[in-house]
Amino acid sequence: MKTYIVGNWKLNFTVGEASIYLHKLLKALPNYRDIEVVVAPSAIALQPLSLQVDRHKMKLAAQNAFYRDYGAFTGETSFSQLRGLADYVIVGHSERRYILKEDDKMIQKKVAAALRNKISPILCIGETESERAFGETADIIRDQLVGGLAEVSDDDLDKVIIAYEPVWAISSTKAAKMASPDEIAEVVRLIQKTLKEIYGVKTAEKVPILFGGSVNSSNAGAYLTVPGINGLLVGGASLILNEFVDIIEIAKRVRS
Numbered sequence: 001m002k003t004y005i006v007g008n009w010k011l012n013f014t015v016g017e018a019s020i021y022l023h024k025l026l027k028a029l030p031n032y033r034d035i036e037v038v039v040a041p042s043a044i045a046l047q048p049l050s051l052q053v054d055r056h057k058m059k060l061a062a063q064n065a066f067y068r069d070y071g072a073f074t075g076e077t078s079f080s081q082l083r084g085l086a087d088y089v090i091v092g093h094s095e096r097r098y099i100l101k102e103d104d105k106m107i108q109k110k111v112a113a114a115l116r117n118k119i120s121p122i123l124c125i126g127e128t129e130s131e132r133a134f135g136e137t138a139d140i141i142r143d144q145l146v147g148g149l150a151e152v153s154d155d156d157l158d159k160v161i162i163a164y165e166p167v168w169a170i171s172s173t174k175a176a177k178m179a180s181p182d183e184i185a186e187v188v189r190l191i192q193k194t195l196k197e198i199y200g201v202k203t204a205e206k207v208p209i210l211f212g213g214s215v216n217s218s219n220a221g222a223y224l225t226v227p228g229i230n231g232l233l234v235g236g237a238s239l240i241l242n243e244f245v246d247i248i249e250i251a252k253r254v255r256s
């Protein structure tokens with residue numbers, strides 16, 4: 001399985017800034033076959049960046065899309081419109097769950113719509129600080145996983161990526177804390193167990209599990225060596241080119 005290093009740019013960069021960043025990243029990036037480098041710019045930048053990107057070196061992801069392909073849905077962008085522009089899409093990010101009020105039903109439809117349009121969903125799941133404090137982590141993880149994957153067939157599961165992002169570890173969370181490798185490993189085991197229960201061992205083992213939450217070049221090595229972790233979903237640090245390139249280099253070293 002490849003190692004995934006995904007940069008989630010969130011609501012940052014103008015189209016021009018995104019294009020300059022991509023230009024520099026492509027220049028700095030060797031063609032690593034075993035590392036899948038992905039960046040997720042704002043929707044407005046996807047079209048120009050899709051013409052600029054060298055898909056042998058890296059891929060693009062959308063940060064979101066709507067589950068219907070067309071119709072009277074003012075302000076939305078569909079997965080069918082993103083076909084050919086993005087190879088991946090982030091679905092169920094906590095900022096969409098909690099700020100934009102997306103629930104598991106909506107996320108489930110988005111995962112299905114992504115697959116229908118040949119875009120691989122990166123399904124984000126993770127508990128809040130109070131859910132963890134109340135001992136609800138396992139239930140939340142299981143519910144978000146079962147809910148998000150409800151419409152995914154056995155045949156399609158190998159196109160899905162799971163990202164574990166504890167909300168309390170995301171840098172934009174007030175007083176964010178660092179997740180420890182042991183805390184992550186415990187949740188990864190739960191994700192693997194749940195996937196195996198739904199899809200069987202062989203199919204479940206094909207699903208990459210990423211970690212996201214204040215990842216930077218100082219902790220990337222430790223997070224990448226957590227058993228069961230196949231990559232990282234990087235927020236703030238992915239906006240700094242040198243940091244992002246360092247994280248990719250660390251991933252390469254950890255693999256070899």
Ligand code: 13P
Nearest residue numbers: 008170171213214235236
């Ligand atoms: P930070 O790396 O800024 O904590 O963001 C994590 C995240 O939300 C990535 O999707």
